Amino acid sequence: MTADTIQLDDAGDRYVLTLDRPAQRNAINAAMIGQLHEACARVEAAPKPVLLTGRGDHFAGGADIAELRERGRAEALAGINRTLFDRVARLPVPTVGAISGFALGGGAELAYACDIRIAAPTARFGNPEPGLGILAAAGGTYRLPELVGASVAKQILLAGRILDADAALRCGLVMSIADDPLAEAHTVIDRIAKQSALALRLMKTIVDAPGSQPWVDDIAQAVLFETDDKRDRMTAFLERKR
Structure with missing residues (x-):
């Protein structure tokens, strides 16, 4: 453009x-x-x-x-x-x-x-x-x-x-x-x-939101815990450690 x-x-x-x-x-x-x-x-x-x-x-x-x-x-x-x-x-x-x-x-x-x-x-x-x-x-x-x-x-x-x-x-x-x-x-x-696009998006949204709502972190983390990207990234990390 x-x-x-x-x-x-x-x-x-x-x-x-x-x-x-x-x-x-x-x-x-x-x-x-x-x-x-x-x-x-x-x-x-x-x-x-x-x-x-x-x-x-x-x-x-x-x-x-x-x-x-x-x-x-x-x-x-x-x-x-x-x-x-x-x-x-x-x-x-x-x-x-x-x-x-x-x-x-x-x-x-x-x-x-x-x-x-x-x-x-x-x-x-x-x-x-x-x-x-x-x-x-x-x-x-x-x-x-x-x-x-x-x-x-x-x-x-x-x-x-x-x-x-x-x-x-x-x-x-x-x-x-x-x-x-x-x-x-x-x-x-x-x-x-190199980082997770969804994790970054949720992180930015939470950081920019007014006030402190820890339960929002829990919900966002729950979403991320269920993604294939999270499992793939953690598996790759563990394999590199081996």
């Missing part, structure tokens, strides 16, 4: 989804929102892990400000960006973001929606929305505190702190820093692809 603003490549055991507006620092406009929804629909129909990255030097420098300026109350209540980023977060597969350069505003919120983030040394995360008279309403206020804690989140959301790669690593926002974050993200997905 190639569109005006993104490229979705089927790489066999994974998808590679690339934001493709490098001249605009991959700013997220309405066309990109629509095309990302189409990409999500394809992943939902044929689930495989997703590697999300940006073309060029930056992941995404934010939302398209010219479009945001013209949005009014109705567009805000529709949650245009939030609805997409929540859909990305709910994809039934692990998602790994390879982040270079700016991940600011809506770009940062899209990065927060990934399950795992790998940063280049150049990566910068921030939410400067209040300086534009708005708030980080597409995941910043509720997803970021879960990722880095309320104190660091308030530093970013209220005081305008920009996290560089080292700071992002220290607070757990990123898994690692790599000179080639795309290659490192592929390495992570190599490990993911």
Whole structure:
């Protein structure tokens, strides 16, 4: 799938989804929102892990400000960006973001929606929305505190702190820093692809669910215990030990 603003490549055991507006620092406009929804629909129909990255030097420098300026109350209540980023977060597969350069505003919120983030040394995360008279309403206020804690989140959301790669690593926002974050993200997905797709899907669903419901773990485990995949994997493990 190639569109005006993104490229979705089927790489066999994974998808590679690339934001493709490098001249605009991959700013997220309405066309990109629509095309990302189409990409999500394809992943939902044929689930495989997703590697999300940006073309060029930056992941995404934010939302398209010219479009945001013209949005009014109705567009805000529709949650245009939030609805997409929540859909990305709910994809039934692990998602790994390879982040270079700016991940600011809506770009940062899209990065927060990934399950795992790998940063280049150049990566910068921030939410400067209040300086534009708005708030980080597409995941910043509720997803970021879960990722880095309320104190660091308030530093970013209220005081305008920009996290560089080292700071992002220290607070757990990123898994690692790599000179080639795309290659490192592929390495992570190599490990993911070797695991049980159903186990990963159930695990992600449970981890992301609000509250603690241990009985849900029991039900999910009961489902997995009855699969041929579980028996085959455990048999292979025991045979390797012999």
